Amino acid sequence: AQTVTQSQPEMSVQEAETVTLSCTYDTSENNYYLFWYKQPPSRQMILVIRQEAYKQQNATENRFSVNFQKAAKSFSLKISDSQLGDTAMYFCAFAPTGANSKLTFGKGITLSVRP
Amino acid sequence: GAGVSQTPSNKVTEKGKYVELRCDPISGHTALYWYRQSLGQGPEFLIYFQGTGAADDSGLPNDRFFAVRPEGSVSTLKIQRTERGDSAVYLCASSLRPGHPTEAFFGQGTRLTVV
Numbered sequence: 625a626q627t628v629t630q631s632q633p634e635m636s637v638q639e640a641e642t643v644t645l646s647c648t649y650d651t652s653e654n655n656y657y658l659f660w661y662k663q664p665p666s667r668q669m670i671l672v673i674r675q676e677a678y679k680q681q682n683a684t685e686n687r688f689s690v691n692f693q694k695a696a697k698s699f700s701l702k703i704s705d706s707q708l709g710d711t712a713m714y715f716c717a718f719a720p721t722g723a724n725s726k727l728t729f730g731k732g733i734t735l736s737v738r739p
Numbered sequence: 740g741a742g743v744s745q746t747p748s749n750k751v752t753e754k755g756k757y758v759e760l761r762c763d764p765i766s767g768h769t770a771l772y773w774y775r776q777s778l779g780q781g782p783e784f785l786i787y788f789q790g791t792g793a794a795d796d797s798g799l800p801n802d803r804f805f806a807v808r809p810e811g812s813v814s815t816l817k818i819q820r821t822e823r824g825d826s827a828v829y830l831c832a833s834s835l836r837p838g839h840p841t842e843a844f845f846g847q848g849t850r851l852t853v854v
Contacts, residue, residue, distance in 0.1 A: 630781075666847055667830075667847050667850070668845055668847045668848070669782070669832075669845040717781075724789075724794050724795045726772065726787055726795065727774075727843070728784070729781030732779075732780070732781050
């Protein structure tokens, strides 16, 4: 079984600053994916960024980047140049590769961007 | 449709009643997932459909919960004898390729409140 842990319940950042959200996970799988999802008040889960475990290079999507440390089972999200629209819940998630794969989510973190 | 559609958006029901929650996936998506998100928690897996059949229903909490997808498109999550503990947001997601939650698109969920 997989577990995903997000130990910070909430964070706050000034607009235009950089913030890092932490996530650790536990698994015996060797091949898997890791994700960060954003959930605004509309409730829809929006994929922010995805990392494949076999890739050593950290994924980057515009202002969003990850620090993937496979040996430490750590997967943090860095948001640069924070914008007011980044205010939302953020969830770290894990999915093994293979048939019938499904997502396992952490508890989430509430991020507030201050003007 | 353009995205995953879930109806109703909100549902209030009395304890002991029966409810049905509907999910319209993206056209052509063969895989469909149901998740439950309790207050302050991340989504938890309930059931996964590949086409018309439930490939994995290991997340259904008890026999009061049942889901169908008779024509491989629309899915209905059915809850009998609802309890206050069933109050949560029920999220549906679909993906084009079975076993690839990495490509899943989520709906906006149904918020179920049992009073």
